[in-house]
Structures are given as structure tokens and as C-alpha cells.
Amino acid sequence: MKILVTGATGNVGRHVVRGLVERGADVRALTRHVTAARFPAGVDVVEGDLSAPESLAAAFAGIDRLFLFPLAYLRPTPRGFDDVVDTQAVVAVAQAAGVERIVTMTSDDGFRELELAVEATGSEWTHVRPGEFMANRLDMWAHTIRTDDTVRTAHPEARGVPVHEADIADVAVTALLDDGHSGVAYHVTGPEALTLREQAAAIATGVGRPLRFVELTPAEATAQMREQGILEEVIETEFVGGLAAQVGTFPTPAATVEQVTGHPGRTMVHWAADHRADFAR
Numbered sequence: 001m002k003i004l005v006t007g008a009t010g011n012v013g014r015h016v017v018r019g020l021v022e023r024g025a026d027v028r029a030l031t032r033h034v035t036a037a038r039f040p041a042g043v044d045v046v047e048g049d050l051s052a053p054e055s056l057a058a059a060f061a062g063i064d065r066l067f068l069f070p071l072a073y074l075r076p077t078p079r080g081f082d083d084v085v086d087t088q089a090v091v092a093v094a095q096a097a098g099v100e101r102i103v104t105m106t107s108d109d110g111f112r113e114l115e116l117a118v119e120a121t122g123s124e125w126t127h128v129r130p131g132e133f134m135a136n137r138l139d140m141w142a143h144t145i146r147t148d149d150t151v152r153t154a155h156p157e158a159r160g161v162p163v164h165e166a167d168i169a170d171v172a173v174t175a176l177l178d179d180g181h182s183g184v185a186y187h188v189t190g191p192e193a194l195t196l197r198e199q200a201a202a203i204a205t206g207v208g209r210p211l212r213f214v215e216l217t218p219a220e221a222t223a224q225m226r227e228q229g230i231l232e233e234v235i236e237t238e239f240v241g242g243l244a245a246q247v248g249t250f251p252t253p254a255a256t257v258e259q260v261t262g263h264p265g266r267t268m269v270h271w272a273a274d275h276r277a278d279f280a281r
């Protein structure tokens, strides 16, 4: 049984590849940059671009199961949003290849078009819907933590339940390999509800050095991000406007990771320790 992982070099996809390999699966990884990508030994690496579905037939040939990275609008990065991909066309390639089981990574508030396209293929499907990633703190904070041990942010009391990318992947790996997850949508969060101030403290513990926390006004936070070249739309949706909406909320951690994988969700301290090199001075 061969499993294709799309988004295989990404925050989540690289853990999907690792988790599948650890369980002895036969894995093919899709990337646009075959020579640059690093994968565990034994992984069959193929080049492909999801925005050019007509070029994907070889990558999908002989595939039984698929981890389908969200395609409709890729993750906003400080450099902007990646290109929009034709969801229906990519799912049609999977269907034509006879893929029997598709595990999507989507979210609670988007990607329904992708999910519906997958459901319409007649394959077994599972939707893994993570909330905000702990990895977002790399985009937001790693630069100043590396430079002067400081977290500078607006809305320090914004509260979320960020999830370790490895936990999202563990849920996906379970759904790819084990039975009993077909036709289910899993809402996946981290194990703790934490304010930004508490998240900064957790990162300090995880990386093993004290960090200063500086509260910015929304205007100061916006100016700081403009200086870093972050796009206006990303500043508003992700960093400033998005966080304002999380102040005074009390989100409940979901039990999904433990229920599906059998292990508790990884804490933010654990996540920061895993990313110590990303935060190193």
C-alpha cells in the first residue's frame, strides 16, 4: 500500500512523512523542489506542482492513500499568500488514480469546497481540521526572540488553544493507516488554553532562557510588521485584527489528539523545546 503525502516539506507534512515511515508505511512525498527537500531514507520523492494538476498524473500513479494538504488558499506567510490552486482538478487527479482513502488537512472555517470535492470521489475520507498552529509563533515572534530575547506583541491577553504540528500529523497518520476513522471530521487543538503572555512564558521555559515581554499598541504592532515587510492583508487577518478578536474568549481544548492517537497533546513548552534551534540567538 503506497501513501502520497502532499505539502510534505511543510510544518505538518514533514511530521506526516516521519510518522508514516516510523510505522513502516510505503511513502511517496510530493514537493516542487526535489533537490532541496530532505526526507527520511526510503521515502520516494517526486516533483509536482499542485497549481498544475495536469502535471501530477505520474506522482499519483499507483497511490492507494493520500494526505491532501489544503490547496484552495495556502498558508499566509510574511511574504504573502501562495497561489490559489484548483481544488477540484487536483481531487479529480486523485480520483482518476483510484485513490481509496483521502485524509485532508483543512480547518473549521475554510476549505469546505475541498472537503466536499473529496467526499464526492467515493473514496474513504477523514477531515483533520486543526485550529491555530503553535508554528504561527515562529512567523510572529522568532525574529525578535533571536535578536534580543524579546516578544513584542499587541493584545497580550488574546487567548487561543494552539496545536503542535506533530499532533496534527499524528491524527492524520492514524487516520491514514488505521481503520475506524472514515467519514469523520476531527477538530484538533492543543491541550491548553493560553494567552499570548502565557505562550511567551511557555516558550521561555521551552527554550531555556528568560524572554522579555513588551506590549505594543495595535498601531505599534502594525508598524513593526510593516517594517518587516509583512503584507497589509496578513497583518490584519493574522496578526493584529485576528488577535483582537481572541481577547476575552475562553476556548476549550479539544480531546481529539488523545482520543485518536492515544497520547496527550503536546504542550507549548514541549513545542518550544522542539524548536529551540529556531529561537536560538
Ligand SMILES: NC(=O)c1ccc[n+]([C@@H]2O[C@H](COP(=O)([O-])OP(=O)(O)OC[C@H]3O[C@@H](n4cnc5c(N)ncnc54)[C@H](OP(=O)(O)O)[C@@H]3O)[C@@H](O)[C@H]2O)c1
Pocket (backbone or CB within 6 Å): 006, 007, 008, 009, 010, 011, 012, 013, 030, 031, 032, 033, 037, 048, 049, 050, 051, 069, 070, 071, 073, 074, 075, 076, 082, 106, 107, 130, 131, 132, 133, 135, 136
Ligand atoms: N497556521 C494555522 O494556524 C493554520 C490553521 C489551520 C489550517 N491551516 C492551513 O494549513 C496550511 C499550512 O500548513 P503548513 O504550515 O504545514 O504548511 P507550510 O509549512 O506553509 O508548507 C507549505 C507546503 O505547501 C507546499 N506547497 C506550496 N505550494 C505548492 C504547490 N503549488 N504545489 C505543491 N506543493 C506546494 C510546500 O511544498 P514545497 O515547497 O516542497 O513544494 C510545503 O510543503 C494552510 O493551507 C493553512 O490554511 C493553517
